[in-house]
Amino acid sequence: MTVEPINDSASSEETEKLRLIDLFAGCGGLTSGFVNTGRFRPVGAVEQNHAAASTYAANFGADHMFAGDIEEWVESGTVPDADVVIGGPPCQGFSTLGRRDPDDPRNQLWNMYVDVLNRSGPRAFLLENVPQFGKSQEFASLKAETANGRLQNYQLRFAVVRATDYGAAQLRRRFIVIGTHRDLPAVEIPAPTVREAEWRTVRDEIGDLQFSVDPGNTELPASSTTFFRKSLPGRFKASDLDLARNYRQLTIDRMNNIPEGGDRRSLPIELMAKCWIGRTAGMDVMARLRWDRPSVTIRTEFFKPEKGRYLHPVENRTISHHEAARLQGFRDTFEWCGTKNDIARQIGNAVPVQLAEAMATHIAARISQTG
DSSP, rough: BOOOOOOOOOOHHHTTSSSEEESOOOOOOHHHHHTTTTTTEEEEEEEEHHHHHHHHHHHHHTTTOOOOOOOHHHHTTTOOOOOOOEOOOOTTTTSSSSOTTOOOOGGGGHHHHHHHHHHHSSSEEEEEOOOGGGSSHHHHHHHHHHHSSSSTTEEEEEEEEEEETTTOSOOOEEEEEEEEEETTTTOOOOOHHHHHHHHOOHHHHGGGGGGOOOOOOSSOOOOOOEETTEEEEEOOOOOGOOOOOOOOHHHHHHHHHHOOOOOOOGSSSGSSSSTTTOOOOTTTTTTBBBSSSSSSOTTTTOOOOOGOOBBOOSSSBBHHHHHHHTTOOTTTTTTEEEEEEEEHHHHHSSSOOOHHHHHHHHHHHHHHHHO
């Protein structure tokens, strides 16, 4: 809905980098990984959520971000040429969380992704989604487009990968599709770069942040910034995200009774919710992260102990926004915009940065050899 012109005054060093477009960009998890390699420069991005688009703009620039609906951007005629297009169409219709809805209209947004590919003409593209996307009718339709449809100039490679196998301290599984123009050798899904014995752990990512959360600090600092002609809270640095939470006494009592590495099974019967008694499913509820293992998947409500294994390994609290961002691979120099709930959603919806970086390094090496 609001777009700024592309900045053509980039240095020669910048113009030698591969041009990148990020669709459904969120706060920029994928872009972070690609930019971190030093091989890419963003020339286009689309994100409908204002807070997420503002966070992206705070870190990568507002000049190439379209803060609005992707269909409007495509119809505007301003889609730039690119060497690589990346993005993850919304996955709520495929996710195992909540009610999976095959008729969710968001399931069809991959069509807009394909429309951008036809306009920008990249050498390669990367599409990521939840593992269930690979078994969906939508993915079958996407593959069919490579036969004699809109993607007939591209060949696909795809697989389910684990973020831990590419340097992230998080057991997050994603379905990755890499498309390569048929004039180039196909870019395969990269082999894991990290052996299981060398996986990064929770301690590796947040061990230095122990006791950094003041129990009385439950709100972001008063601050305001403006992006896309609209003001919102921000820009916040990493230490601003060391937020505590006001817990009910029952939650406090439960946390006090869960030992290191424990979960709700450690609770005395009087502190159990009725729905927990006698059930073996959902053992990550009211559970502690383990120092010497990777994190579970960081989702958007990581600050609620009943939503998963999000209790701090030793402290009686859930992980802070800062710790969650670290576990997603964001550097402490990354800046954030929005309310604390906005930022939590941005963190939870992001792709682990190390996974994105590994994919970016692999793609850049392959397409530069022949580009």
